[in-house]
Amino acid sequence: MRNRHDITAGFVPLLDSALLVVAKEKGFAEAQEVALTLVRERSWATIRDRLAVGHFEVAHILAPMPIACNFGLMAPAPRMIVPMALGLGGNAVTVSGALWREMADDGAADALDARSSGAALKKVISQRAGDRLRFGIVHPYSGHNYELRYWLSGSGIDPDREIEIVTLPPQDMGDALRSGLIDGYCAGEPWNTFGVLKRGAHLATVKAAIWKSSPEKVLGVNSRWGDSHPDALVALLRALYNASLWCADPANHEELALLLSGPAYINSPAEWLRPSVTGVLKVGRTATQTVSDFFVPHAKAATFPWKSHALWFYTQMVRWGHVDHTAAHQNVAGNTYRPDIYRNALKALGVAMPAASSKVEGALRVETPVGSSGTMTLGPDGFFDGNLFDPDCVDAYIAAQKQA
Structure with missing residues (x-):
């Protein structure tokens, strides 16, 4: 008989907590003898703190954040490893209705094209004569921050001089937009859909258009726990992999939206989650676009922790002054993501894995x-x-x- 593994995981109520939620609620964790407890938190800082003090063994966490922890950029912070990604995509850049109308006048369209939306935003900024727009992100060491900056700079906009970037919890973005505190934001779902449905916002582009097949959240593991509980970690990774298969099946999409919408998880109407689960996005008041790769929980090696993903995030940390570029730092970043653990855990399942x-x-x-x-x-x-x-x-x- 296998040993039972007690694991507590922290999460922020977002679409891409789906694999953890499904692993618990659909019995995939139990099938691996994992007693999985999920604890909802409001902020990424709290997730980090509770990992550091041992309240959580693992967590749903921003893809660059474990790297930042290993650089010592935050305190308290545990040494962390990433043995699995929790899917690809899942976020968007949302702007106020007023800003979108200005962008539309300068050539932006509802197609969510990153290039044309960025060009239109640049024109709007050039016409503002020093009146800087303000965009919200969820954390400085987030994919949201680095991809927003990459999109802006690739569109000819200096994200440090021509706009202001502020940090807010994802669930506060829509209200901050409506109040005029911010003009746009980059956040995970369902908060872009909420902005469109309830706050008069408009999607400018999506993560899947800025960098296709890119990670958003990962499984962050306190490495001290992971090193001392290898069997428990293997069991959890197998449960999450099986959950990813379930999430990817279109026949389960309605149940997934309902499950995530529950009071223990995102605690929001299922109508806010159906667009991102199905990829049929409400872009604006009347416009809809289908983005088949908006959120990918399984296909395209969506759960594989690519070292190249970790190293790209590292280059952005260097680019925006968060860390100096050294051989030692590059080594730390690359070794935070652990495809060796992923392969070891899943090889017995006979699953396809990158070579x-x-x-x-x-x-x-x-x-x-x-x-x-x-x-x-x-x-x-x-x-x-x-x-x-x-x-x-x-x-x-x-x-x-x-x-x-």
């Missing part, structure tokens, strides 16, 4: 079958500006960003 631990981000322009331990299709994984990130050429990539 490599890194890839050139942006190299796959279309869906591409790749060599792996089974049948697997990756991509497209491109950046909206057409650039590539080669994890073997980090120095050159950082140098090129300084010149941009």
